[in-house]
Each structure stands twice: as C-alpha cells, then as structure tokens.
Amino acid sequence: MTTLRNTIGKSVLLAATMLAANSIAWAGQAPGRLSAPDSPISHHDRVYAAEQFSNTVSVTDPVDNKLLGVIRLGDPQPGNFSPLYKGQVLVHGMGFSPDHRTLAVVSIGSNSVTFIDTATNAVKHVAYVGRSPHEAFFTPDGKEVWVTVRGENYISVIDPVSFEETTRIVTPNGPGMQIFSPDGKYGYICSSFNPETDVVSVAEHKIIATVKQESPFCPNIAATPDGSQVWFTLKDVGRTQVFNAKPPFSLVKTIDTGPITNHVNFAHTAKGTFAYVTVGGLNEVKVFRTDDFSEVATVPVGNLPHGVWPSGDGTRIYVGLENADALAAIDTATNKVVANIPIGQAPQAIAYVPNAAPDANDRQNLQALGVAGQVAHLALASKGGAKDGKTPTSVSLFDQGLIQVLQASVTGLQPRQKYVLALADHGDGSGPLQPLAAFMTNPAGSAIVNAAGPIRQIVDQSAAATRRYLVIASGDAAMPGEAVQIEAQ
Template identity: 75%
Template sequence: MTRSLFAAVLVATTAIFPLAAARAGQAPGMVSQPDVPVSHRDRVYAAEQFSNTVSVTDPADNRLLGVIRLGDPQPGNLSPLYRGQVLVHGMGFSPDHKTLAVVSIGTNAVSFIDTATNTVKHTTYVGRAPHEAFYTPDGREVWVTVRGEDYVAVLDGKTFEETGRIKTPAGPGMQIFSPDGKYGYICSSFNPETLVVSVADHQVVGRVKQASPFCPNIAATPDGKQVWFTLKDVGKTQVFDARPPFDLIKTLDTGPITNHVNFAATAGGTFAYVTIGGLNEVKVFRTDTFEPVATVPVGNLPHGVWPSGDGSRVYVGLENADALAAIDTSTNRVVATVPIGQAPQAIAYVPNAVPDGDGTANLQPLGTAGDTAHLALGAVGEGGAAGADGAGGRDAKPASSVTLFSQGLTQVLQASVTGLEPKTGYVLALSDRPDGKGKLEPLTAFTTNPAGAAIVNTVGPIRQIVQGPAKDDRRYLTIASGTADQPGEPVQLQLP
C-alpha cells in the first residue's frame, strides 16, 4: 500500500476506530506507530497564564477557533470568593486524545477538559504550585509535578483522584514517559538531579546529574532511545540515554532562557526543536549526531513546542507575542502565525481530538485576552544609547522584549531580559527622561541568571504612561544596575 493511500485509509477509519491513531509516530508516542496527517479534526491547545485561558486552534488552516476560559484576569481573581483558576500554565493529554490535563499554578489545580465539548469535566486540587501533568502511555495514571513541594502527585486516569505520591528532590519540574510506558523521567527545577522512576511500582531506578538546578522541560524521543531536558538558568540542553544505566550523552549550549524541547520524526531523521526565549529563536538539532541544522526566528519569547501528528509541522507558543508559530519541518521556516491568549506556556498538538462535528461548542471569543502592547529595550552604548532627542535610535537592536498584558485598567508587564551581567542585581524602573538619567521610579528588582538573562514581572497602569507622545507625565522603561533602594546607572533604555 502506498503512503498516500495508507494516509487516506487512516483518515477514513479514525472516526470509527479512534484508538488506531491514539498516539501518532511522534512524541510522546512511538516512532513505529503510524503518522496522522494534519486535518480539521486535530487541535493545537495553549495554556495562557495571564488571561487564564486555553486557546483552541485548528491546524488545518491555522485558525483560532476560540478559548476555554478557566478563570478571570485581575482584579476579578483577587476576590476571596473567586472560584476560577490563576496562572494557567501546564498541559498534557490522554492517550485516547479525549482529555486535556491543564495545570494552574496559582490555584494548585489540574483541570480535565473534554476535547470534544471544550468543557471542564473535573478539577483536582493538589499541593503547592504544580507545574506540569501528563498521562502514562496506558492512560491509567496522571503524574503531576508539584514543584512547590517535593513529590509527584499520582492521579487515577479515570476518576482523577489522587492515589499516591512519588517522593523527589524539592521542586520537581516536569515528567515525561518512555514511549513504551516503562519509565517516567522527572527533572528538577530546584535541584541538579533528574530521577528515573519505574512506572509499574513507582520506584526510583536511576538518577541523572543536571548541569544546573533549573530544568523546566523534558521530552523523550519517539524511538525510545534518548531523553532531552532543558536548563533555563544556564542556557543549556542535556541528553541522556533513555535506557539503563541512563548515562549522560551530550550537553549542548543552546542560549539564554532555553525553554522547551520536542521532536519531529521525518523522512530525513528525527530532529530536536529547542525554544530559546532570550534569542527569539528555535534551534534544530539532529538526534543522531547532535549537529545543529537550522535556527528559526519565530517571534518574542518562544516557550512551549509540540509536533503535529505527522511531523510535518512544529508549533511554538510565543509567550511575549501572544501567538502560535507554525514551522514547516521540511524547510524549517515559519509558515503561519496565529493570535492566541496572553503569555502561552505549555502547548499540545492533539491529533484527532474532535472525531465528529466542528468542535467549537462552548468556546468563547478571544476578547480582552488579545489586548496587549509590545515594547523593546536596547543596550546603552550599543544602539540603545540616547540620540539627539534623548531616545534610543530607531536602528537600535533590542536586547529585551517587553509585553503589557491588559487586565483592565492595569497590565501585567513581562520582560524577557537578556544581555546583562550574570548573577547580578538590576532594577526595572520608570525614568522621567528617555536617556534613563533622570529620576528613577523602581518597579521591581531582579537578579540575572548565570546566562545574564531573566524573566521579570510587575503589575500596574504602565501602558498609559510609557506610550504615546512625550508630555510632562510621560515615563520611559529603563533597566538600571543596583537595587530598588539604590538604583545605579541605566544599562538598557526603552526604544521608540
């Protein structure tokens, strides 16, 4: 049977036998399983932490269908009687592709969403600050990394009730499973050690040293041979053998704010796609030789990444652009950009998520979740220095991207800061002069990571005073050395 005829038969039969395409030959499934061609039955989901939404995109025409609202923006979510979710962040899905597991960090929740109806069918509350959740390949359990504590919560895959805990070093970041379901791999966000756990009995069977304590993401290759994990604080990606004795194979210098990694199995081989937030790029590596084969500019602060069911595309969530970027894996070029909700974190491509109907029930318009403003900061003395009018030149090269996510009269400000001294204290401030040398009004202090980068957040009516024509009450975003009590010289300035 030819590949095209096989694909046609597969599409025709998935509605009758949905489990036949339950896990495609792409991560997190086995490479030996059949690919699932892109269709209107597939969905791309993104967890959006400042609008507290899950966006739903049809990849067949790269069109946003709407959002699932799990909560409200500020100030509604500050009420003591608030019942929604806050900081919608992590995401996994069941092997039969009928259920999403969505983690909300601020409310310690895992929301289980029916992919056919876009409704929450159950919410399980776990320990402090969970980060990611994923089903075991047999669908019997859901493992939830409770990053604010020292364990993985194990939930029943049908009742969604907690049935046990797997003890880990403090701050488990994420877990993923070997495609055959034998092992669970749990990296840490607070300790430099990844655990390998037997799924059958929840016993630790291996330990892998991390080059730094902060791992936000981990993924297993669909051939079951390798596990890759990212280190956000030092800008590295490490690879270890997925089988005993779980030896470390390779350490790659990938770049500041290295976020997530995933794979596309193609006719030319299996490739790792790594999102580099500080460079606004996705770097592509071969998994056999670890050779870098492409660098793909995608937009501000790429975060989550997931392949389509046939490996023909890789989707990337752009945290500071409120968008999905679709990369064609045959050319490694962005072929579509889809507007979605605020600050997408984890994303998931789910083949055959909606076997019947149009799958738009209970979706809501994007609304205020699409209301954002974008700014940039340039380095003083390197294109960002003051020009004749005191502002950075229009040819200045941005060093840091800033997004203002509307919450009504206020905004959540998030800056993806790069190009600073490592492990050094700085202040994000408002200046009454565009050259940053006037009076500074500190917004928040921060310390850069070992790669000289940081994700910086604050809240306030900032857009109203940093945009528009110059006037007496106009202020300019500035990064200065020092502390909030004693800010020093400006090092980055707001670009016009």
C-alpha cells in the first residue's frame, strides 16, 4: 500500500510539474498570451542567436550574460563550397516550441530547418524544404511548424514529430516571416517580394484577408501578447507598420523608424506594453508604446542591430548586433544596455527561451567560438566629413580562415542609385579603384553589401607600404566614379 501511495504521489507530482511547466510555456510575453504568468530570469533560461557567417547557434545564460558555447551547424568558407559538403549554410532564422524543448533553425543557403533539443543542444533532425527559406515558427499548440520559403511562393507546414511536410500554403512570391496570434487562430505572413501581408486561418490553412504593405520588403513580423495588434518592419523604406490583429485586420499606423529597419518585438512591463524596433542603419533600438504609438526611448546598442527578443518576464530585451558579433541586453526599466556578450558571426534571429535547460550546468554538444570569434571592424565616412561626427557605414570582416566575408551596413547615400564598394590606393579615395561589390541603394539610401576574399590583409594598417583603403564610389563596377565615402581615420 505504501508503495502504491508513493507511486500515485509521484505521478501526481509529475503531472502537476508538467502542468506548471506548460502553463508558463509561452509566458506573459511575446509570442504568448498576456494572461500567462511571467517566467523570472533563471540559469535554466537560454538566449539563442542564429549566426549567418559562422553557421553557428550561440547559447547564452541570461543571468550571468555569459556565452556558454555554440552549436556548430556548418563550416565557414571555403569549406562549405565543396560538392560533398553536408553542413548548413547561412544559418539565419529561428523559432521554438511551446514546451521550450525544441529549436527550429532555418539555414537559407542549404534550404534546411534544423531541429535542436534545448536540453542537450543536440541536433534531432534536419528537414529540407524549398529554395531559400527564411524563418520558422511553431503554432501555439505545438502541432505544426510553419516555414516561410522565401525563394518560392509558399509556407511549408511541417509535422514536428515526423519532421515531414504535411501541406503547403500558397502565398504571393517571397513570404518573409510568419507569426501567430497568441490564441493560435490566425497566422500572419508578411512578404519580402510583394507589398502584401496575408492573414491565414490556422485551422483551415487558407488566406482569409490581406493587409497592404507600404513597400515590398518585410523581413519581420510580431503580434502583441494581448492579441490586439500586429507590427511588421519594412527594411527597404525604413518604416514599421501596425494593423489590427482581428477582423477586419485594418492598418492603424505607419511609423518612420529609420534606414535598415530590421526586427520588432514586445516587452510587457508594469508601465504597459512596448515595441522594440531594431534600426540597423542608425545602430539603435527605438522603443514605442503600443497604446498611443509614441516613441519613448532611443537606445544606442552597437553596429547593425538585427534580431530582438524579450526575456520571459519582460525585464530584459536581447538584441543581436550583426556587425559587432555581439548580443546586447537592454534593461526595460531604464532602456539602457546593461551587458554586451561576444557571440558568433553576424547574428540574425534571436530567441529567448525560458526554462530551456532542465540542467542549468549542462554544456553538452557546445563548442568554443574558435574562428567565429575573430572579426575586424572599419567605418566609412562621407568624403566631406560627417557634420554630426557619426559614420554612416560600418564594415565587418568576418574571418573564415584564409579569407574574410565582408559585410557593410551602408547608409547616407542617394536613394535608388548605383554604387561600388571598392579598394583605393589612397586614403582620400583617389587613384584607380578595384571594385569588390556593386550595389544599388534602397529607397532610404541604404544597403547591405557583401564580398569575400583576403580583404583584412589588404587593408591592414600595420602593412602601410602596401595597404589599400575601402571606399564607396558612385557608378558601377565597369566604370566606378568618384569616391563618396572613405575610411574614417
């Protein structure tokens, strides 16, 4: 009898523990319901960042704001050029399950979704989808994973148990990201190629409404925890738009946020619910009230802020700094940066997952940063000099062994014009130019420009006799014109 009582008692305790865990799965913060209890920051929580050029997922303890290690999903260049290469390329998007036990990590270059066990940091499965997927997220009931296949025209719906695609939801070309209403009734899918956000009935997998985007390029979308609003960013025009999360899904606000507006997310505090918008071209996070849309703070965070996610209690906002290889932690009470954690190369999506690690001390399957922690930084200024002292363009050189991947976050140029990122023999940009990458600015006069090669060695200041200088010139690669931005000294 005693044994039976003990067994029953343990079963009841286990059931109660599971119910308690499930009740705080989404917590009172995005992407869950506001009515759910918050989850205080603990050593069991993890902050994950998907890192595009090191092909890693970094894992951070938010109590100590300390990097615990990285989950290596792929190799740097040129190893990932091999025809026999099996790892992931351009690790980029990220979502997590309602029970906080699984990450879904999207790699654009290898057309994949990697499912990771948060308890062990081990890869459970890799599912391959269509061309150039961008983001993935679980439905609030945990029964489906929706993946935006941005290089095509559909959402791939995956069963998280069998990891098989069960259906496709056809959309206009280039679905950018999807997120769900906290009650799981609606899915909201913004577009990166078309000026249209689609509202989908989750139960029917059918588009039931559309919302006009002011521009075609939306990279990110989020729903408020109270289920009343959806916010999405427009990277090309530097704006953020807000629409009603319920019928008739009408647009309610357009906000000028700034060049290279990247991601948006929410923190609910005692003072209300606030939207945090990363503005890559200004190296800032802008904070807005969700009731009257007033801007209440501007937080300088570092080079090219990208992904953003709240802690389980809304006391912190974590921001990935794409051109600083770092994770910034913002105190939402003061809107000040309280920590800056070195992580992998070019972090994109961020996910804060409460209670992700049953064993807070477990470091299984985590590796040191290694080459992923090596980066050099430069800045380009207007040739005539910046009147406000700010440099409009930041440049990162991410080490990949013998070569580097260069990424420039370019602002301060004329909109919709052709330019060339080039090497010059002289610091003032004079003399013959060697083009590295040609690009066209977006309507906000900004761009993200990439190149690869032994560039750090060429611009190394210690080799003054042979060094060259990064510049941006007008025109195209065939006929570059005069330099308009030069290396800041």
